[in-house]
Amino acid sequence: MKINQPGVQGINPYQKQVNKTQGAKKAAAAPTDKLEISSAAKGMQEVSKMAKERMEKIASLKQQIAKGEYQPQPEKIAEGIVKFYKK
Numbered sequence: 001m002k003i004n005q006p007g008v009q010g011i012n013p014y015q016k017q018v019n020k021t022q023g024a025k026k027a028a029a030a031p032t033d034k035l036e037i038s039s040a041a042k043g044m045q046e047v048s049k050m051a052k053e054r055m056e057k058i059a060s061l062k063q064q065i066a067k068g069e070y071q072p073q074p075e076k077i078a079e080g081i082v083k084f085y086k087k
Contacts (some may be wrong), residue, residue, distance in 0.1 A: 064070040 061070065
């Protein structure tokens with residue numbers, strides 16, 4: 001006498017192998033890696049370009065201070081501080 005369990009008749013014993021081959025095809029069709037530079041990183045690159053200009057300005061200010069020619073402008077300094085803290 002043969003006993004069939006309910007729901008077992010429709011199982012394909014080869015389905016696992018078919019699923020593996022389909023999974024391999026999907027993995028092969030997966031997109032490749034790509035690189036995108038964020039806007040923040042682009043901004044950092046711009047900062048490095050500005051670093052040279054900043055170093056030149058600092059050197060100029062150091063020379064002015066050493067010679068005693070530097071005249072600070074308190075109004076501009078105060079405006080800069082206020083502008084910084086308003087951000």
